[in-house]
Every structure is written in C-alpha cells, then in structure tokens.
Amino acid sequence: MVVIDAQNDFISGSLAPICAEDVADKIVLFLSGLTPDDKVFYTQDWHDDGHCSFLKNGGEWQTHCLAGSHGASIYGGFSGVMHSPNLNNSFKKARHNDKEEYSCFYASNEAGVKFHQALDRDTDVELVGFVSEYCVLNSALALIEAGFRVVVYENLCAYISRDGHKDALKQLRDAGARLGCVI
Numbered sequence: 503m504v505v506i507d508a509q510n511d512f513i514s515g516s517l518a519p520i521c522a523e524d525v526a527d528k529i530v531l532f533l534s535g536l537t538p539d540d541k542v543f544y545t546q547d548w549h550d551d552g553h554c555s556f557l558k559n560g561g562e563w564q565t566h567c568l569a570g571s572h573g574a575s576i577y578g579g580f581s582g583v584m585h586s587p588n589l590n591n592s593f594k595k596a597r598h599n600d601k602e603e604y605s606c607f608y609a610s611n612e613a614g615v616k617f618h619q620a621l622d623r624d625t626d627v628e629l630v631g632f633v634s635e636y637c638v639l640n641s642a643l644a645l646i647e648a649g650f651r652v653v654v655y656e657n658l659c660a661y662i663s664r665d666g667h668k669d670a671l672k673q674l675r676d677a678g679a680r681l682g683c684v685i
C-alpha cells in the first residue's frame with residue numbers, strides 16, 4: 503500500500519481539496535485493518551522555497567510542502583496506525599528547484615533508497631492519496647510503465663475537481679491500472 507502525499511498542506515493547508523480530511527481519515531481506517539506482514543509506504547512532496555512550482559517562482563501552485571515544515575509533515579492521524587510513517591518507509595520527492603515532480607517513482611528515503619527499488623515486483627502496488635489528478639495519476643502511470651501491477655482505490659483518493667478525478671481514473675484504466683473501492 504502506498505499513501506501518496508498525505509501531508510498537512512494537502513489535507514488542511516494551503517492546497518487542501520474539498521473533503522481531504524474525510525479521505526485522510528478513511529485511509530487511516532483502512533490502514534488500521536492491515537496485518538503486520540503488509541507493507542505501507544508514504545510519499546512526501548518536499549520543496550525548497552525556490553521551487554519552480556510555486557506561484558512566486560513562476561509556477562502554478564501556492565507555496566506548499568516546504569521541507570521540514572508542518573505543512574510537509576504527514577497528517578497526524580497516521581501516527582496511530584501500525585504501519586505509521588518513519589524515515590525508512592517515507593520517500594520524498596520534488597527536491598530539485600528546477601523540476602516539477604508529481605510522480606513518486608524516483609522519490610527517496612532517508613537512507614537514499616529510491617521508492618521504486620523498495621517495492622516488491624511480485625505483488626500489486628496499491629495506491630491511495632492526494633490527489634487523483636496529479637501525484638496519484640503520475641505515480642501510477644510511471645509504475646505501470648516500469649512494469650508494476652497497479653491498483654488504485656478510487657474512494658481513497660482526494661481530488662481537486664470531480665471531472666479531473668474521473669478523467670484521471672479513465673487515464674489510469676486505459677493505461678492498465680485496476681481500479682477498486684474499499685471500506
């Protein structure tokens with residue numbers, strides 16, 4: 503299970519879509535039903551102040567997920583689950599100022615392990631998180647392109663617009679992802 507960008511800025515902060523807290527709580531609930539053998543990974547958008555995606559730097563987004571800030575931290579609800587975020591299972595992306603990076607494929611953890619290297623190729627990669635139209639979509643497409651079997655739980659993905667969500671799901675289906683609903 504991969505929880506994409508479940509960070510305060512995308513849940514209650516500067517770029518939070520509607521119903522994001524509701525989705526976050528649903529993901530927490532889902533994780534609470536996993537077993538010790540299940541694997542959970544988290545990804546984090548992790549920017550410097552000079553990142554090209556920020557409006558003030560010519561990009562299209564409000565300033566968000568500044569490295570080390572509260573907004574970049576993973577939503578507090580996840581600290582209570584068995585597979586809670588830690589330096590090993592959390593992978594940070596978009597650290598280079600000159601590059602947008604919606605996909606978590608090349609994100610890395612504290613030890614420098616790349617996200618895609620941490621995944622097991624023999625099992626489905628299940629994706630949930632924030633948000634359908636950007637980081638979930640691009641992460642899933644990159645994983646599919648690299649040969650992973652991807653499942654996206656559509657009711658555990660927050661989105662900016664319903665149409666954008668539907669369009670992202672269509673792109674995912676067309677690319678070969680399996681879509682599912684849980685809980």
Ligand SMILES: [Zn+2]
Binds near residue numbers: 555566
């Ligand atoms: Zn970002």
